[in-house]
Amino acid sequence: MRSLADVAGVSVRMLCYYFGTRERLLSAVLMYHRKHNLLSAVAEAESRREALLTSWAYYQRPAQEPLTRLFFHLAGEGMHSANADPAISGAISSWVDLFRDLGVREGLPRDQAAQEAHLITTAFRGLLLDRLLTQDVEAADRGFDVLLDKILPVTKESRR
Structure with a gap:
């Protein structure tokens, strides 16, 4: 935390006071970045397909790899800790909510x-x-294409 405090121009004690642990600090950084970058772009999507395409393109940027690794690191830490950071589960549920709301807007019953x-x-x-673990970008892209075509096939409405 010392290097983070130095970069932020604050004391380690202040970071500990506000965040408690290194993991909570990293989680806050991750959630801030996600909220101010990805969610604003995805929120403008008119369909689940468009939101998914936007999200996949976002996560394919080389600059996103460290943050994606950080997310999985924090999620893994959370599985082993009684004090898991609620921001990670909140991040997951916000994605589910976003895609659910888009599905309802597309005419699906809420449960479906x-x-x-x-x-x-x-x-x-x-x-x-899988993309991070195997470094097989092409296989992950093919898997994404299958997901997109099986779950959200192109329709006349999605071409608009």
Whole structure:
């Protein structure tokens, strides 16, 4: 935390006071970045397909890899800790909510939209994790294309 405090121009004690742990500080940085970059772009999507395409393009940027690794690191830490950071589960549920709401807007019943939103977000995270673990970008891209075509096929409405 010392190097982070030096960069921020504050004391380590102040960081500990506000965040408690290094993981909570990193989680706050991750959530801030996600909120101010990705969610603003995805929120403008008119369909789940468009939101998913926007999200995939966002996470393919080389600059995003460290933040994606950080997300999975914090999620892994959370699985082993009784004091897991609620921001990680909140980040996951906000994605599910976003895709559910888009599904409802597309005309799906709320329950079906929620189930599909859970499937979409879970599969998406799995593809991101696989991409990071294997470094096989082409295989992850092919998997994403299958997800997109099976779950959210191109329709006349989605071409608009």
